[in-house]
Amino acid sequence: MTPLQACLLVSAFLFAVGFAGAVTRRHAILVLIGIELMLNAANLNFIAFWRFGPHPEALTGILFVLFSMALAGAEAAVGLALVIAIYRHKKTSNLDEVKELQG
Amino acid sequence: MSPAFFITAIVTILAAATVMSLRNLVHCALAMAITFSGIAAIYLQLNAEFVGFAEILVYVGAIAILIVFAILLTRSGEAPEKSVLTAGWAAGLVVSVLVFAVLGWSALNSTALPTTVTAAPKITVKKIGEALMGKFILPLEIVALVLTAAMIGAVIIALKEDAKTENPGRKS
Numbered sequence: 001m002t003p004l005q006a007c008l009l010v011s012a013f014l015f016a017v018g019f020a021g022a023v024t025r026r027h028a029i030l031v032l033i034g035i036e037l038m039l040n041a042a043n044l045n046f047i048a049f050w051r052f053g054p055h056p057e058a059l060t061g062i063l064f065v066l067f068s069m070a071l072a073g074a075e076a077a078v079g080l081a082l083v084i085a086i087y088r089h090k091k092t093s094n095l096d097e098v099k100e101l102q103g
Numbered sequence: 104m105s106p107a108f109f110i111t112a113i114v115t116i117l118a119a120a121t122v123m124s125l126r127n128l129v130h131c132a133l134a135m136a137i138t139f140s141g142i143a144a145i146y147l148q149l150n151a152e153f154v155g156f157a158e159i160l161v162y163v164g165a166i167a168i169l170i171v172f173a174i175l176l177t178r179s180g181e182a183p184e185k186s187v188l189t190a191g192w193a194a195g196l197v198v199s200v201l202v203f204a205v206l207g208w209s210a211l212n213s214t215a216l217p218t219t220v221t222a223a224p225k226i227t228v229k230k231i232g233e234a235l236m237g238k239f240i241l242p243l244e245i246v247a248l249v250l251t252a253a254m255i256g257a258v259i260i261a262l263k264e265d266a267k268t269e270n271p272g273r274k275s
Binding site: 001002003004005006007008009010012013014015016017018019020021023024025026027029030032033034036037040043044047048050051052053054056057059061062063065066067069070071072073074075076077078080081082083084085087088093095096 | 108112115116119120122123128131132135138139142145146149150151153154157158161162165166169170172173174176177179186187188189190191192195196198199200202203206207210211216217218220221223224226230231234235239242243246249250253254256257258260261263264
């Protein structure tokens with residue numbers, strides 16, 4: 001197994017665990033944590049392909065990860081604000097009880 | 104694959120599995136901080152020092168604190184008596200196992216991956232700063248705009264509303 005494949009395996013596991021958490025846990029904050037884990041798995045792939053790719057002297061991988069981290073921070077702030085707003089209205093953060101828009 | 108990488112990968116994987124299996128949310132947030140520290144250690148071993156320290160600052164520093172604050176504000180620090188899983192959790196688990204199987208199989212069997220390990224590049228913070236201020240100035244400005252808009256939006260969403268709509272059950 002090459003180092004690149006080891007990195008890809010770790011990031012595949014992180015993505016699968018984040019996805020499992022996002023779809024199986026019923027607490028809204030844990031769903032957000034799962035989404036953060038999936039974003040981190042993608043960032044790990046960017047860094048691995050940058051490091052073991054043919055042109056590591058080009059900074060594209062690093063800069064893409066920096067921008068994606070900024071977007072992940074924005075997403076976490078808006079998501080947690082939504083969780084707090086829903087808790088204030090409905091006194092719950094259980095996603096199974098928030099189903100007004102369900103068809 | 105060096106032993107240091109193996110140890111950090113094992114710690115990261117175990118912490119990530121712990122995040123999604125514990126019942127108490129505060130413990131989940133702690134395990135999440137350990138996971139992000141492990142990912143930062145992997146970045147450091149891949150010669151991406153700046154990204155590793157940014158990961159510690161942004162994720163372990165800011166996002167973990169934000170999530171702990173959200174746990175406190177929604178009073179969900181104690182483990183619930185009921186089940187913590189959604190109704191269709193078995194299907195979600197099957198899909199995530201399939202996702203891992205496909206990703207892992209393609210990572211192990213792909214012929215498109217480069218097999219030779221190139222020499223570690225010398226990346227200084229000066230080079231990153233010059234790239235950010237030169238070639239990548241437009242994405243940097245757009246990200247700054249997105250962050251500002253997201254922060255204002257988060258404050259407005261979480262803003263306290265007037266007492267009438269906040270507590271519909273109470274007679275005043």
